[in-house]
Amino acid sequence: MKRKSRVGLSVLAIVISLVWIFPVYWMLNSAFLPTTVLERFTPTFLPFGGSWRNFTSAMDDGTFFRALGMSVAITLIVVFFCILFAFLAALAISRFKFRGRKTFIIAVLLIQMLPAEALFLAQYKMMSSLGLLNSVVGVSIIYVAAVVPFTIWMLRGFVAGVPADLEEAAMVDGLSRFQAFMKITFPLLAPGLVASGVYAFLQAWNEFTVALILLPAEDAQTLPLWLRGFVQASATRATDWGEVMAASTLVAVPVIVFFLIVQGRMTSGLVSGAVKG
Amino acid sequence: MKKTMIGAAAATAATALVLAGCSTSSEEETTAPTTEASTGATDEAMTAESADITLWLMGGDTNDDLRQYLKDTYAEENGGTLTIEEQGWGDALAKLTTALPDSANTPDVTEIGNTWSPTFTAVGAFSDLTDMYDELGGDSLLQSFVEVGKKDDKNYAMPYYFGSRSIIFRKDIYDAAGVAQPTTLQEFNDNAAKLKTDDMSGFYLGGSDWRNGISWIFANGGDLAKQEDGQWVSTLSDPNTQKGLKMLQDLYTSASNAPVGEFDSTPWVNINNNESTGKPEAATIMAPNWAHWSVGLTSEDENGDVVVGDDGTTPVLTWDDDTFGTFALPGVDGGVAPVFAGGSNIGVSASSENQDAAKQLMTIIFSDEYQTMLAGAGLGPANLDFTSALGDDQFAKVNIEAASGSKLTPAAPGWAAVEGSSLLEEFFGKVNAGGDIAALATEYDAQITPMLNG
Amino acid sequence: MSSPVTSPKRQAQSEESIKAAAHASKAKRRARRAPYWLIAASIGILLVGTGYPTAWQLVTSTQSYGLAQQFGAAAEFIGLQNYIELLSDTEFWQVVGRSLVFCFVVAGLTLALGLAFALLMNAVNKAVRLILQISMLLAWAMPIVASMTVWTWLFDTRRGVVNYLLDKIPGVDMYRFDWFASPWTFFLMAGIIVTWMSVPFVAFSIFAGLTQVSDEVLEASALDGASNGQRLRLIILPMIKPVIAIVMLLQVIWDLRVFAQIKILQDAGASGSKFDLLGTYIYKVGTGSNDFASAAAASVIVLILTISISWWYVRKLMKEED
Numbered sequence A: 001m002k003r004k005s006r007v008g009l010s011v012l013a014i015v016i017s018l019v020w021i022f023p024v025y026w027m028l029n030s031a032f033l034p035t036t037v038l039e040r041f042t043p044t045f046l047p048f049g050g051s052w053r054n055f056t057s058a059m060d061d062g063t064f065f066r067a068l069g070m071s072v073a074i075t076l077i078v079v080f081f082c083i084l085f086a087f088l089a090a091l092a093i094s095r096f097k098f099r100g101r102k103t104f105i106i107a108v109l110l111i112q113m114l115p116a117e118a119l120f121l122a123q124y125k126m127m128s129s130l131g132l133l134n135s136v137v138g139v140s141i142i143y144v145a146a147v148v149p150f151t152i153w154m155l156r157g158f159v160a161g162v163p164a165d166l167e168e169a170a171m172v173d174g175l176s177r178f179q180a181f182m183k184i185t186f187p188l189l190a191p192g193l194v195a196s197g198v199y200a201f202l203q204a205w206n207e208f209t210v211a212l213i214l215l216p217a218e219d220a221q222t223l224p225l226w227l228r229g230f231v232q233a234s235a236t237r238a239t240d241w242g243e244v245m246a247a248s249t250l251v252a253v254p255v256i257v258f259f260l261i262v263q264g265r266m267t268s269g270l271v272s273g274a275v276k277g
Numbered sequence B: 001m002k003k004t005m006i007g008a009a010a011a012t013a014a015t016a017l018v019l020a021g022c023s024t025s026s027e028e029e030t031t032a033p034t035t036e037a038s039t040g041a042t043d044e045a046m047t048a049e050s051a052d053i054t055l056w057l058m059g060g061d062t063n064d065d066l067r068q069y070l071k072d073t074y075a076e077e078n079g080g081t082l083t084i085e086e087q088g089w090g091d092a093l094a095k096l097t098t099a100l101p102d103s104a105n106t107p108d109v110t111e112i113g114n115t116w117s118p119t120f121t122a123v124g125a126f127s128d129l130t131d132m133y134d135e136l137g138g139d140s141l142l143q144s145f146v147e148v149g150k151k152d153d154k155n156y157a158m159p160y161y162f163g164s165r166s167i168i169f170r171k172d173i174y175d176a177a178g179v180a181q182p183t184t185l186q187e188f189n190d191n192a193a194k195l196k197t198d199d200m201s202g203f204y205l206g207g208s209d210w211r212n213g214i215s216w217i218f219a220n221g222g223d224l225a226k227q228e229d230g231q232w233v234s235t236l237s238d239p240n241t242q243k244g245l246k247m248l249q250d251l252y253t254s255a256s257n258a259p260v261g262e263f264d265s266t267p268w269v270n271i272n273n274n275e276s277t278g279k280p281e282a283a284t285i286m287a288p289n290w291a292h293w294s295v296g297l298t299s300e301d302e303n304g305d306v307v308v309g310d311d312g313t314t315p316v317l318t319w320d321d322d323t324f325g326t327f328a329l330p331g332v333d334g335g336v337a338p339v340f341a342g343g344s345n346i347g348v349s350a351s352s353e354n355q356d357a358a359k360q361l362m363t364i365i366f367s368d369e370y371q372t373m374l375a376g377a378g379l380g381p382a383n384l385d386f387t388s389a390l391g392d393d394q395f396a397k398v399n400i401e402a403a404s405g406s407k408l409t410p411a412a413p414g415w416a417a418v419e420g421s422s423l424l425e426e427f428f429g430k431v432n433a434g435g436d437i438a439a440l441a442t443e444y445d446a447q448i449t450p451m452l453n454g
Numbered sequence C: 001m002s003s004p005v006t007s008p009k010r011q012a013q014s015e016e017s018i019k020a021a022a023h024a025s026k027a028k029r030r031a032r033r034a035p036y037w038l039i040a041a042s043i044g045i046l047l048v049g050t051g052y053p054t055a056w057q058l059v060t061s062t063q064s065y066g067l068a069q070q071f072g073a074a075a076e077f078i079g080l081q082n083y084i085e086l087l088s089d090t091e092f093w094q095v096v097g098r099s100l101v102f103c104f105v106v107a108g109l110t111l112a113l114g115l116a117f118a119l120l121m122n123a124v125n126k127a128v129r130l131i132l133q134i135s136m137l138l139a140w141a142m143p144i145v146a147s148m149t150v151w152t153w154l155f156d157t158r159r160g161v162v163n164y165l166l167d168k169i170p171g172v173d174m175y176r177f178d179w180f181a182s183p184w185t186f187f188l189m190a191g192i193i194v195t196w197m198s199v200p201f202v203a204f205s206i207f208a209g210l211t212q213v214s215d216e217v218l219e220a221s222a223l224d225g226a227s228n229g230q231r232l233r234l235i236i237l238p239m240i241k242p243v244i245a246i247v248m249l250l251q252v253i254w255d256l257r258v259f260a261q262i263k264i265l266q267d268a269g270a271s272g273s274k275f276d277l278l279g280t281y282i283y284k285v286g287t288g289s290n291d292f293a294s295a296a297a298a299s300v301i302v303l304i305l306t307i308s309i310s311w312w313y314v315r316k317l318m319k320e321e322d
Helices: A003-031 A053-059 A063-095 A101-111 A120-129 A136-161 A164-172 A177-206 A209-214 A223-236 A241-271 B002-021 B032-047 B064-078 B089-099 B117-122 B143-148 B171-176 B185-195 B210-219 B239-255 B289-294 B355-365 B368-376 B384-390 B394-404 B415-420 B423-432 B437-452 C008-060 C081-087 C090-123 C126-141 C144-154 C161-168 C183-210 C215-223 C228-256 C260-267 C278-288 C292-309 C311-321
Strands: B053-058 B082-087 B109-113 B158-170 B225-228 B231-234 B284-288 B324-327 B341-348
Touching (some): A003 C090, A003 C144, A003 C183, A053 A063, A063 A101, A063 A241, A063 C008, A101 C008, A120 B089, A120 C008, A136 A209, A136 C008, A136 C228, A164 A177, A177 A241, A209 B089, A223 A241, A223 B089, A223 C144, B053 B355, B064 B082, B064 B368, B082 B089, B089 B109, B089 C278, B117 B143, B143 B341, B158 B171, B158 B210, B210 B423, B239 B437, B289 B394, B324 B394, B341 B355, B384 B394, B415 B423, B423 B437, C090 C183, C090 C228, C090 C292, C183 C260, C292 C311
Parallel strands (some): B053 B082
Antiparallel strands (some): B158 B341, B225 B231
C-alpha cells in the first residue's frame, strides 16, 4: 500500500477513535468535577482541580459493594454455563447429523427474535413459584436462556471452521477421539470461546429490565439497578451529575478491566493465524 | 424477657394514645359491638406475634429520621424487624404489579402514589382496614385521600402524606420590574408574560407538565374526568376545562422557555442563580411545597470558595427573604386556586401473611408522634389535627392555604392506566405547542374514556 | 465359552469379530444418541427460561388480562380479539412503520460503519489498530444505564456538549436546541446512540472474519494487478459474506426490538406516542396501562414480523443445512 494513503488512513482511524471514545471520556471527566462546575453552561473539558469526592460519596453507604458482589456472582454463572452449554450444542450441530437438527438450529435463531417487554409477568410468576426471586440462580436461568442461542450461533461457526479431518488425522496417529479433540480442536476454538464469553459477560453485566423484576429486594440489587436507583433518587432533587457520572464509572470499570485483559487474548488468538489453519 | 416487657408497656402506651385520639362522634363508634371489635383489634395488635415485615416507600420523601423512628418503634412494639425498601417512582408500577399479588414476596405495607390508589384498590390489592379507620384517625384524616382508597364504602388505602403545589418567585426580579404579587390567576399570567426574556422564563412550565398545568383547569371549574351514571368519562372537552386549557396555552406561549416535551422537571434548579450567569432561568416556578429546601443562594467561605454540603460537591443553598418569596396560586376571581394535591396513600397488602403485624405498623404510622414528625419534616400529615406541626413560617402557611383548595385526579379505577399511557403528557404537550385545543380535546377524550373504567 | 467344536484359533477370531461388531453397533448407537445429549442442556435451559414465559404469553394474548386478573380475577378467553383490535389500530401501524424505518436505517448504518472500521483496522499498523480497537472496546463495554446517562447529558438542552460544540460552528445556531421536542431529532439522537453502541460488535466480528481471508490469496491477486477496490469487491467481500449476513440479521433483530435506550431517552423528556418504537409501545400498553393481554398480543405480532423480515436468511440457512 502507498505510504501516503496509509498515513491518511491512520489519521482517520485516530479521529474515529476519538469520536467513539468521547462519551466514555466525558463520563470520567465529569466524575471528577464538582457539581458547581458541571452546572455551568460552558462545558469543562479537562478535570483540572477535580477530586475523588464524587466517588467517595457515591460509595458512601456501602450498597455498591453488595451490588458488585451480586453482579459478579451472576455474571460468572452466566458466562460459565453459556460457554459450556453452547459449546456442547455447537459440537452437536456441526459434527453430527441427527433428526431434529434443523429444527433445533432454526429454533435457536427464532428465540432471539422474541420481544422481551411483555414477558416479565410470566418470568416473575415462574421464579416466584420456584422460590427463586431475589436469588442469583433465578435471574441467571433467564440470562443463560437469553444468551445461549447467540453463543451457540457464534461457536457453531468456529467449530465448523475447524476441519474434522484434522482430528481424524490425529486419531490415526494413535490419539483417542477425546485426546485428539483436546489437543487439536480445542486450542483452535479458544478465540471463539473467549468471544462468546465476552458476549455473555456483557449481557449479564448490563441487563437491568429483567433484574428489576426478578430481584425486587434492595439487598439483591445488581450494579445496573444500583446505578438506576442512584439516577432516580438523584432526579427527585436536582440531578447531581458529578455523582451520577462517578457511579456510572464505577459500574463500567470492572467491564473495561475485564475487556482489556481478554482483548489481548481474543485478538491475538484471532490474529496469530490459528484460525487461518 | 425484659425487652419484651418494655415493648409491651410501650405498646400499651401507644394504644392508649391512639384510643385517646379516636373520634367518638362517628355513629358506628357508639354501638357496643363495634367498640368491642375495635378493642379486640387492639388486643390483637398488642399481642400480634412478632414478625419481620417489609415496608415499601416511594422515592426519598420520607426522610431518614422518620424511617429510623418507624424501625425503632416497630422493633419495640412488635419485637420483629421492619425492613424499609425505597422504590424509585419510575419503576414502582412494574414492581407493585408483580409483587403485591404474590404472598411470598409482597411488601406487607406499601406506600402508593395517590393517583394510583383507585386502581389498586379496585383490583383488591389492599386489605380492608374499615375496622381500624377510627383508630387510625377517622374523620380527621384527609378525606380526599381517604376517598381514593375506598371501594364499596370500605376503607382500603389510607392517606400517607400530602403536599400541595405553590408558587416560588424571585422577589428581586419582581421588584426591579415593578411587578406586584398577583391576586387573580389572569394577573399571574400577565405578570409572567411581562417578565419573560430570551434567557429567563417569566413562569417556568414544562410543556408536558400536566401535574402543574391542571391547576389552570381546576381553577376555571373544569376537571379531567367525571362520573356519569356510574361510568367515568373524560371531560377535556367540557367548556370550563377548555377555558382553563386556553389560559394555560397562553401562559406557556407567552411566559415559558421550557421545552415542550418536559414533563417531570425539577423546576427549582431554574429559579436559583446559575453558576455561569449569576442569574436565574426563571422568575417564577410552581413546585411541591417542600421544594423550598432546594431553593436559595450559595455562600462563600473566607477563601472565596463556594460552601458545599457533606458530600463535598453540592453547594449549600440558603433561602433569602429579599431574593425569594412564595405564595399560593391565586384563583380566577381571587382567593386561592385549586391546585393538584400531590402525595401518597399507604395500605396493607392483601396478600401479606403478616396482617396483624402490618396493621400494627399502620397504628405506628398514624400515631400522634409519627404524624407530628411527618408534619415537622414538611410533609402534610394524613391526620389534619397535626397540620399545626407544619410550623407557622411562610412555607407552612402557603402550604396549608394551597392545600385547603387542592384537588386530586379522578378516583376512576382505570386512572393509573391513563397515567401510565402518557396520554396526558402528550395532550398537554400538544396544547402547549399551540395546537387546536377543541380538536385535541375531542381526540384525547375518545382515547381516555375507555381506559377510565378499568 | 461357546461351542467346543471350533478350534481355539477360530474361536478367538470369531469372538473378536463378534466383539468388534457389538462394539461398532454400540458405538453407532452412542454416536446416534450423542448429539441429543450434547444439546440437552441447552434445550433444558431454553425450555425453562424462554419456553414457559413464551407459552404464557401466547395464552395470555388470547385472554382479557389486566390488573384485576393479575390480582386473582379469572381471565376470560376472548380468542383473537386482542389481535384484531391491535391490527385495526392505526397508532399500532404507525409504530410498526416507524420501528421498521428506524431499524433498517440504523442497522444499515451500523453495518456500513462496522465494515469500514474493520477494513480500517486491517489496513493500519499495529499501534493505530490497537488504539482503534481499544476505543471500540470501551464504547462496547459501557453498561447501557451508564452510557445512556452520559448520552442524555451530552444532548441536554442547556448544558449539553453537543449543542455547545455545534453552536461553535459558524452559521449554526444550536443554542439551547431541544433534541427531545420533535420525533425527527429524537430519533436522530436515538439513532446516533444506538449506532455508537452497536458498531463495535459489528466491526470486531467482521475484523475477525477478515483475518481468516488468507494472505496468499490477497498477494496473488495483487500480483495479478487487481486494484484495492477490485480486491474488496471480488475477493474480500465474498469471503466474509457469511459473517456479514449473520451480523446484519442480528442487527436487524436487535434494532427492531430496541427498548432500554428509547425508554431512558423518553424518561429524559419525550413521552408522546410519536416517540414510541415497538419495544416502548409494548411496555406502555403492558406495564403502563395494565393491559397485559394486548401487550402479549403485540409481542406475538412483533415476533411474526421479525420472522418474516428475516425469512430470506432462514430459508438460505435451511438450504445450506440440507
